[in-house]
Amino acid sequence: MSNNQHPSDEIDLGYLFNAVGKSYRNTVRLGFSALDFLLKYWYIALILIVGGAVGGYFWQQSEARGKTAKVLVRVNFDGAGYLYQTVELMQKKIDQSDKAFMEAVGLDMEDPELVSIAVTPVVRMQDIVSRFEDSNRSLESVLKNVEFEEDDEFALYKTFDTDYRYHNLEVGFKAHGKEQIISALLAYINNNPAIEQMREMSVNNLQDQLRSKQQTVMQIDTLIKELRDATKKQTSGSGTLIVEKDDDFDQLIRSKVEIQNEIKLLREELILTEQTVVPMSNLAVYPADRSFVERRMIMLPVVLFGGFCLLAFFRFMYVRLRRIADAPEQ
Numbered sequence: 001m002s003n004n005q006h007p008s009d010e011i012d013l014g015y016l017f018n019a020v021g022k023s024y025r026n027t028v029r030l031g032f033s034a035l036d037f038l039l040k041y042w043y044i045a046l047i048l049i050v051g052g053a054v055g056g057y058f059w060q061q062s063e064a065r066g067k068t069a070k071v072l073v074r075v076n077f078d079g080a081g082y083l084y085q086t087v088e089l090m091q092k093k094i095d096q097s098d099k100a101f102m103e104a105v106g107l108d109m110e111d112p113e114l115v116s117i118a119v120t121p122v123v124r125m126q127d128i129v130s131r132f133e134d135s136n137r138s139l140e141s142v143l144k145n146v147e148f149e150e151d152d153e154f155a156l157y158k159t160f161d162t163d164y165r166y167h168n169l170e171v172g173f174k175a176h177g178k179e180q181i182i183s184a185l186l187a188y189i190n191n192n193p194a195i196e197q198m199r200e201m202s203v204n205n206l207q208d209q210l211r212s213k214q215q216t217v218m219q220i221d222t223l224i225k226e227l228r229d230a231t232k233k234q235t236s237g238s239g240t241l242i243v244e245k246d247d248d249f250d251q252l253i254r255s256k257v258e259i260q261n262e263i264k265l266l267r268e269e270l271i272l273t274e275q276t277v278v279p280m281s282n283l284a285v286y287p288a289d290r291s292f293v294e295r296r297m298i299m300l301p302v303v304l305f306g307g308f309c310l311l312a313f314f315r316f317m318y319v320r321l322r323r324i325a326d327a328p329e330q
Contacts, residue, residue: 065175
């Protein structure tokens with residue numbers, strides 16, 4: 001029985017190798033046939049490519065190019081979550097052509113220029129660390145419980161997107177987008193009574209901190225003056241007391257410098273807290289990058305040449321199948 005099975009296996013393997021070899025030869029023949037066809041009708045392909053490029057150029061020049069704006073904004077008072085929800089709602093209103101929204105930002109109801117709006121965070125790890133600076137264990141536990149995908153390079157910022165301080169606001173327009181629309185969009189975002197009340201409370205808190213630290217600096221200056229006056233009255237034989245007062249004097253100077261740095265930061269913070277969402281870059285509108293479909297000089301030649309090759313392939317298959325159908329039966 002085993003002797004009969006062995007020749008059968010050899011026949012099956014031989015048939016398989018012959019089928020693979022025949023398929024490879026047919027593929028090579030098909031490739032050379034396509035190459036011969038292109039070499040034979042190269043002038044048609046050249047006309048399609050050059051003509052498509054020229055036609056695509058004029059087509060592209062006749063179209064109005066869209067515009068875009070990318071504005072760096074700073075979010076105060078832990079309002080990043082509010083910013084993301086508002087931008088998502090604004091995009092829905094744009095898609096629905098909401099009349100009240102269009103009027104609020106000064107858009108033409110017949111042909112609104114606004115196309116899209118989106119926001120992405122500017123990833124700064126110091127923003128995350130500063131939120132957990134009083135408890136490193138809290139940050140460690142948060143990172144341990146977050147699942148990151150190895151192939152997802154944006155997993156980190158998606159996890160903490162509302163914790164970052166700076167974000168990019170990207171706005172898409174039609175051909176006649178203007179900077180005034182961006183200003184109107186920012187005003188619309190900041191026009192929220194609850195957020196405005198939070199802003200006023202935060203500003204008052206910062207101002208109280210600033211006044212308190214300024215008073216502390218004045219008190220330190222008074223103590224420094226008293227120490228200097230007391231040091232001048234010391235006799236040359238009281239060296240130990242002078243050394244102790246020198247130590248107190250150095251400590252006061254260091255404390256004063258630290259508080260003055262804090263005062264500087266508070267003043268900068270107050271300057272940047274006039275609104276919840278503050279633009280940190282120019283409100284400039286630029287021509288948008290064209291997609292492949294919008295790049296007519298490239299797209300049109302590719303479509304014409306690809307269509308030519310596709311029609312040639314269909315013709316080849318038709319002729320070949322027709323020969324098989326017309327062949328006499330054996």
